[in-house]
Amino acid sequence: MIKSKKMMMKxxxxxxxxxxxxxxxxSSDSGSGATEDGKTTVTFWHSLTDSTGDAAEAVIKAFxxxxxxIKINSVYTANQGEGQNEKLLTAVSGGNPPDVAYFDRxxxxxxxxxxxxxxxxxxxxxxxxxxxxxxxxxxxxxxYDGNLYGLPISTDSRLVYFNVDHFEEVGLDPExxxxxxxELEDAADKLTIKDGNRFExxxxxxxxxxxxxxxxxxxxxxxxxxxETNMVTANDPKIVEALQWMTDFxxxxxxxxxxxxxxxxxxxxxxxxxxxxxxxKVSGPWEVSAINKFKPDLNYGVFPIPxxxxxxxxxxxxxxxxVIPKGAKNKDAAWEFMKFFGxxxxxxxxxxxxxxxxxxxSVNEELGYKDDPIxxxxxxxxxxxxxxxxxxQGSLYWNELASAVENxxxxxxxxxxxxDNVTEKVNKELK
Numbered sequence: 001m002i003k004s005k006k007m008m009m010k011x012x013x014x015x016x017x018x019x020x021x022x023x024x025x026x027s028s029d030s031g032s033g034a035t036e037d038g039k040t041t042v043t044f045w046h047s048l049t050d051s052t053g054d055a056a057e058a059v060i061k062a063f064x065x066x067x068x069x070i071k072i073n074s075v076y077t078a079n080q081g082e083g084q085n086e087k088l089l090t091a092v093s094g095g096n097p098p099d100v101a102y103f104d105r106x107x108x109x110x111x112x113x114x115x116x117x118x119x120x121x122x123x124x125x126x127x128x129x130x131x132x133x134x135x136x137x138x139x140x141x142x143x144y145d146g147n148l149y150g151l152p153i154s155t156d157s158r159l160v161y162f163n164v165d166h167f168e169e170v171g172l173d174p175e176x177x178x179x180x181x182x183e184l185e186d187a188a189d190k191l192t193i194k195d196g197n198r199f200e201x202x203x204x205x206x207x208x209x210x211x212x213x214x215x216x217x218x219x220x221x222x223x224x225x226x227x228e229t230n231m232v233t234a235n236d237p238k239i240v241e242a243l244q245w246m247t248d249f250x251x252x253x254x255x256x257x258x259x260x261x262x263x264x265x266x267x268x269x270x271x272x273x274x275x276x277x278x279x280x281k282v283s284g285p286w287e288v289s290a291i292n293k294f295k296p297d298l299n300y301g302v303f304p305i306p307x308x309x310x311x312x313x314x315x316x317x318x319x320x321x322x323v324i325p326k327g328a329k330n331k332d333a334a335w336e337f338m339k340f341f342g343x344x345x346x347x348x349x350x351x352x353x354x355x356x357x358x359x360x361x362s363v364n365e366e367l368g369y370k371d372d373p374i375x376x377x378x379x380x381x382x383x384x385x386x387x388x389x390x391x392x393q394g395s396l397y398w399n400e401l402a403s404a405v406e407n408x409x410x411x412x413x414x415x416x417x418x419x420d421n422v423t424e425k426v427n428k429e430l431k
Contacts (some may be wrong), residue, residue, distance in 0.1 A: 029327045032370040044072050070337065099324065114392075142321050157316070202261060208282070215315065221308065224388075318387075356367065365379075396429060404419055
């Protein structure tokens with residue numbers, strides 16, 4: 001068990017930023033080329049603000065000092081992120097894209113497949129850049145069909161947060177939190193206080209917070225995608241088993257009563273974990289900043305997402321990258337900037353200011369993340385983390401899996417039927 005300490009750290013995990021979608025056309029912001037003083041101008045589009053924006057500017061400053069012949073034209077572009085890249089897509093289609101873009105790794109597969117990103121494989125090989133530098137999941141998510149299309153920058157992971165005082169109150173050992181699914185069920189049962197249909201406190205809700213089916217499916221040993229056939233495998237028996245467990249959990253506590261509880265909860269200071277109405281929840285490292293802000297005296301810890309056997313713990317991670325949009329005018333200079341940003345020096349500068357985890361393990365260690373009693377746990381599991389499948393229908397798959405959980409836990413269809421439907425629908429689109 002790891003207790004928290006009050007940290008003056010702000011985690012702005014850009015992997016969970018939700019940005020408004022704004023249709024926009026090309027503008028002079030995407031222009032680049034030689035300046036009057038002979039420097040090559042590289043235009044860099046990004047959606048970074050606050051600490052992450054400051055971090056990017058620090059990276060740019062350091063790069064320009066080391067590369068006096070290249071100037072970075074940093075352009076803030078609000079509509080960047082999953083499913084929100086209309087301006088960038090318009091720029092690519094119009095033949096006037098920026099040279100570099102800060103890009104959600106989750107979308108690399110679909111953009112690479114439609115020919116909207118430059119293949120970086122040859123440039124990486126010439127520069128001696130390979131997957132050994134990065135966490136395996138980050139490199140895989142930045143690649144499509146065996147080729148590299150982005151350099152990973154930031155990441156996150158997911159663990160179970162738990163209330164230490166609640167554990168001690170019901171006789172659970174906070175030094176030995178649940179490792180197996182059975183132990184998690186037992187803990188949830190002991191922690192739950194229910195009066196009729198109303199929960200005064202609920203021990204755990206599998207699908208609450210970051211309790212997505214991806215996390216549970218991998219923890220149960222399932223696989224969501226077959227790269228050999230390029231087909232999804234949502235109905236993998238282990239994933240069906242995971243969803244069946246979630247459904248049974250909902251039936252045990254009455255899913256409608258659980259829904260009544262969650263519907264009455266809020267965000268921020270009113271999050272049920274912070275108000276002590278929820279004893280355990282799956283979430284990411286960004287939760288630390290919320291706790292420090294709204295409930296700094298909360299006595300809590302984290303532990304890996306349980307598995308049926310209590311072994312082979314894993315998690316899943318998202319994050320961002322830098323890419324060269326198709327048709328960029330200054331590909332060579334853009335690559336020089338990307339190499340710096342995605343390398344150890346650039347990663348250290350960015351991560352230290354943004355407080356986002358780096359995708360390079362040595363950087364996280366050097367910055368002391370591994371020494372932190374809470375954040376260290378999130379970093380330690382990164383080497384065995386998973387990435388969501390790199391595919392052309394990633395967003396559709398995500399949405400269909402979320403619907404499957406809703407339909408199965410609500411008793412509309414069985415877990416098997418729900419996941420058979422997802423597999424059939426997404427594979428039809430992939431074909």
